[in-house]
Amino acid sequence: MAEPMKIRATLQGDVADIRVLMAHPMETGLRKDAAGKVIPALYIRAITAHLNGRTVFQAEISQAISRNPVFAFKVKGAKAGDRLEIIWEDTAGDRRADEVTLGAS
Amino acid sequence: MVNRSRRDALRRVGASGALFAAFAAGVIRPSPALAARNQSAFDAQTMAEAMRSLGIAGTVESQDIQIKAPEIAENGAVVPIEITSTIPGTQSISVFIEKNPFPYTGTFDVSQGALPFVALRVKVGESSAVRVVVAAGGKYYAAAKEVKVTIGGCGG
Numbered sequence: 001m002a003e004p005m006k007i008r009a010t011l012q013g014d015v016a017d018i019r020v021l022m023a024h025p026m027e028t029g030l031r032k033d034a035a036g037k038v039i040p041a042l043y044i045r046a047i048t049a050h051l052n053g054r055t056v057f058q059a060e061i062s063q064a065i066s067r068n069p070v071f072a073f074k075v076k077g078a079k080a081g082d083r084l085e086i087i088w089e090d091t092a093g094d095r096r097a098d099e100v101t102l103g104a105s
Numbered sequence: 106m107v108n109r110s111r112r113d114a115l116r117r118v119g120a121s122g123a124l125f126a127a128f129a130a131g132v133i134r135p136s137p138a139l140a141a142r143n144q145s146a147f148d149a150q151t152m153a154e155a156m157r158s159l160g161i162a163g164t165v166e167s168q169d170i171q172i173k174a175p176e177i178a179e180n181g182a183v184v185p186i187e188i189t190s191t192i193p194g195t196q197s198i199s200v201f202i203e204k205n206p207f208p209y210t211g212t213f214d215v216s217q218g219a220l221p222f223v224a225l226r227v228k229v230g231e232s233s234a235v236r237v238v239v240a241a242g243g244k245y246y247a248a249a250k251e252v253k254v255t256i257g258g259c260g261g
Contacts, residue, residue: 015220019224028206028228030206045142046142049219051218054217054218055217055218056217056218056219057213057214057215057217057218057219058213058214058217059211059212059213059214059223060142060143060211060212061210061211062147062207062209062210062211063207063228064202064205064207064210064211064227064228065210065211065225065226065227065228066182066183066184066226066227066228067182067183069225069226070224070225070226071223071224071225072187072222072223072224072225073213073215073219073220073222073223073224074219074220074222075218075219075220076218076219076220077218
């Protein structure tokens with residue numbers, strides 16, 4: 001099971017400023033190990049963010065995203081107490097979902 | 106009653122108790138974007154081919170897309186990029202790194218309640234243009250920024 005994401009969300013008016021760090025190797029499938037064997041591709045391919053269960057942000061990404069991906073995005077119409085959930089899914093079908101409550105420190 | 110395929114699916118993802126609870130509560134749903142992933146665009150080895158696969162045509166160069174990226178990146182494995190669009194009705198932001206083996210890096214859908222902004226960190230294999238395409242109102246707008254990657258961290 002993958003490690004939890006680190007999610008930081010700060011409210012500025014009704015805009016939630018979100019920054020998320022995901023623990024993931026993001027293997028491209030182009031690298032070789034010491035023995036010259038190709039390391040198989042394994043990377044996060046999709047990300048979804050929900051605000052109180054409603055989808056507000058979606059991304060489809062490739063192996064060109066750096067290892068341990070960091071993304072920032074902004075969600076409008078947010079307020080303190082709203083639940084923000086972020087989900088990623090990788091090419092092996094592994095998933096990770098984490099949640100924060102806005103305005104809580 | 107046991108739903109066999111659902112059980113198998115849960116086993117495959119190595120479901121922890123928390124994840125199982127999330128499934129049961131209906132918190133995790135299959136997203137339409139996942140089903141619609143355009144794999145041929147991701148597999149394309151040239152930017153033109155990737156754009157063709159995505160149906161991006163007739164792009165207009167725009168000053169209303171701001172790309173913040175280092176002019177010289179010492180470490181091509183982690184290049185921070187920040188994109189802001191001020192084009193009204195921006196629906197999505199797509200990123201291409203022209204000289205990467207697979208130029209299409211991803212699409213960020215901001216049409217459902219996010220502001221037209223995204224920051225990410227990408228791998229840039231060699232000095233290359235980072236090209237951004239914004240979809241807004243059925244049209245495509247583009248901007249680009251050059252990123253130089255120094256080899257061994259001491260070039261220039």
